[in-house]
Amino acid sequence: MSSSLIDGQPGASVPIDDRGLLYGDHLFETIAFHQGQAPLWNRHWRRLVHGCGILGMDPPSEQIALTECQSAAGSSDSRVVRITLTRGSGGKAYWPDPDQPVRRIVQARRWPDGLAAARKDGLNLVTSRVRLASGSVLAGLKHGNRLEQVLAARDCAEQGGDEALLYDNLDRLVEAIASNLLLVIDQQCVTPLADSGVAGVGLEWLMDQAETDIVAAAISHRDAARASAVMVINSVTGIRPGRSLDGRPLDIGEPCRFMQQLWTRRLNSPCDS
Amino acid sequence: MSSSLIDGQPGASVPIDDRGLLYGDHLFETIAFHQGQAPLWNRHWRRLVHGCGILGMDPPSEQIALTECQSAAGSSDSRVVRITLTRGSGGKAYWPDPDQPVRRIVQARRWPDGLAAARKDGLNLVTSRVRLASGSVLAGLKHGNRLEQVLAARDCAEQGGDEALLYDNLDRLVEAIASNLLLVIDQQCVTPLADSGVAGVGLEWLMDQAETDIVAAAISHRDAARASAVMVINSVTGIRPGRSLDGRPLDIGEPCRFMQQLWTRRLNSPCDS
Numbered sequence: 299m300s301s302s303l304i305d306g307q308p309g310a311s312v313p314i315d316d317r318g319l320l321y322g323d324h325l326f327e328t329i330a331f332h333q334g335q336a337p338l339w340n341r342h343w344r345r346l347v348h349g350c351g352i353l354g355m356d357p358p359s360e361q362i363a364l365t366e367c368q369s370a371a372g373s374s375d376s377r378v379v380r381i382t383l384t385r386g387s388g389g390k391a392y393w394p395d396p397d398q399p400v401r402r403i404v405q406a407r408r409w410p411d412g413l414a415a416a417r418k419d420g421l422n423l424v425t426s427r428v429r430l431a432s433g434s435v436l437a438g439l440k441h442g443n444r445l446e447q448v449l450a451a452r453d454c455a456e457q458g459g460d461e462a463l464l465y466d467n468l469d470r471l472v473e474a475i476a477s478n479l480l481l482v483i484d485q486q487c488v489t490p491l492a493d494s495g496v497a498g499v500g501l502e503w504l505m506d507q508a509e510t511d512i513v514a515a516a517i518s519h520r521d522a523a524r525a526s527a528v529m530v531i532n533s534v535t536g537i538r539p540g541r542s543l544d545g546r547p548l549d550i551g552e553p554c555r556f557m558q559q560l561w562t563r564r565l566n567s568p569c570d571s
Numbered sequence: 572m573s574s575s576l577i578d579g580q581p582g583a584s585v586p587i588d589d590r591g592l593l594y595g596d597h598l599f600e601t602i603a604f605h606q607g608q609a610p611l612w613n614r615h616w617r618r619l620v621h622g623c624g625i626l627g628m629d630p631p632s633e634q635i636a637l638t639e640c641q642s643a644a645g646s647s648d649s650r651v652v653r654i655t656l657t658r659g660s661g662g663k664a665y666w667p668d669p670d671q672p673v674r675r676i677v678q679a680r681r682w683p684d685g686l687a688a689a690r691k692d693g694l695n696l697v698t699s700r701v702r703l704a705s706g707s708v709l710a711g712l713k714h715g716n717r718l719e720q721v722l723a724a725r726d727c728a729e730q731g732g733d734e735a736l737l738y739d740n741l742d743r744l745v746e747a748i749a750s751n752l753l754l755v756i757d758q759q760c761v762t763p764l765a766d767s768g769v770a771g772v773g774l775e776w777l778m779d780q781a782e783t784d785i786v787a788a789a790i791s792h793r794d795a796a797r798a799s800a801v802m803v804i805n806s807v808t809g810i811r812p813g814r815s816l817d818g819r820p821l822d823i824g825e826p827c828r829f830m831q832q833l834w835t836r837r838l839n840s841p842c843d844s
Contacts, residue, residue: 310587311584311586311587312584312587318592319655319657320599320717321715322715322716323721354725382592382593384592385721392720392724393727405587405588429708431709432705434704435701435719435722441718442593442594443718445595446708446709451666451667455669468706493740
């Protein structure tokens with residue numbers, strides 16, 4: 299077992315001509331593993347392969363990718379494994395070499411601290427002052443162009459928040475910095491509909507459960523100001539409620555606790571109990 | 572002299588936890604050096620420092636950066652030097668460590684082939700089928716999030732073009748894939764005005780010359796269809812005229828030849844003659 303692999307070999311560095319570094323020309327997934335198993339693997343893998351299609355990269359075999367992720371994760375506890383597929387080295391500036399094989403980078407990180415407390419007591423949410431661009435051809439993908447999120451994270455820290463609600467330049471709520479969002483508005487669970495942001499694996503799983511009733515709709519600032527509850531959804535960190543939004547107290551009510559129980563029961567995350 | 576330097580030391584790889592690789596969390600400049608001198612250095616450096624301000628990174632000293640670029644460029648002929656400033660390693664996912672020093676990566680490439688022919692005979696231009704997102708907080712910067720340009724380059728190659736005109740999702744012309752644009756419309760030299768794209772150093776230089784008369788204005792598909800000439804401007808490749816746009820022949824007329832002469836005379840690119 300090695301905690302980082304590059305094209306299947308232990309390694310911890312990439313050449314400076316890697317296109318992932320030069321241009322953000324890559325896709326990645328950040329995957330929860332518990333005792334060597336990733337309950338959401340199929341959804342992560344599907345998104346990654348979909349992204350490869352959009353970007354015009356050949357994905358590796360699923361078996362190779364899974365084996366490498368499991369090797370990095372180990373079998374004894376919970377780990378977060380990031381798999382990155384870059385377009386490798388080559389091409390002529392932005393113009394890629396169509397025959398260049400992708401470079402696989404697999405890295406394991408320890409399980410994040412403080413998740414149980416965040417799920418129980420909630421997050422201090424703020425409205426980001428960073429606006430996302432709209433109408434992105436990359437919408438939905440988990441790609442390597444994440445500078446907007448880095449700027450939003452800096453802004454969130456400056457505001458003293460734990461996570462932030464991100465709007466696009468047309469005042470449409472999109473997502474949180476590293477998560478998707480669910481808002482309870484007029485007793486209805488709503489997730490933002492927009493033409494940017496990441497199609498989150500955790501949110502997708504939640505929407506597919508028969509017991510949940512979630513609709514996707516455009517959400518403006520004014521809509522969000524009426525929300526009684528906000529939930530922050532991420533495939534690794536699970537469902538974390540907001541306890542406040544820009545200082546206004548939020549409910550951590552029944553819908554959140556119900557979905558958290560569903561998540562824990564079905565997605566097997568023992569280390570958060 | 573070494574052709575690649577990392578934080579001033581010869582090197583050709585970076586750690587896999589570099590934020591430039593993980594998130595495209597970096598800025599770069601691609602700079603023409605002739606016999607160890609970069610005629611547009613001041614403008615490149617100004618844009619890089621401006622970008623550091625937006626991203627919240629501390630730039631290195633100008634003298635250190637210039638010395639390293641000159642070391643990579645050598646003193647005998649023409650080279651293209653890329654300097655990249657990543658946010659280094661560290662932080663917690665998108666949340667950067669505010670105290671993390673930047674990582675400097677300096678790489679030299681040989682001077683591109685075929686520039687003289689392209690400047691004389693012109694490029695085959697196509698309209699990109701890739702639309703840029705609009706309203707980006709990163710507008711103007713030369714940052715590491717270039718997946719839109721990679722997708723546009725793939726599309727351009729599929730269409731058999733040399734370069735492409737990129738519009739945003741609101742039908743506003745923005746730029747070419749790796750260049751800025753000048754169009755001659757109704758005898759006026761116009762560069763596109765939009766809220767995305769890179770504020771090009773070569774274009775800026777050209778607009779600042781007393782002999783040129785260039786205005787910035789919104790340009791739609793319909794406007795571009797009326798253009799008699801199109802010029803593709805890049806600080807390294809200079810001024811390359813379009814010889815056709817989507818199969819429609821373009822003029823390579825007097826404004827282009829005049830600006831090319833100005834460029835050659837003042838920016839000292841002997842290897843293209």
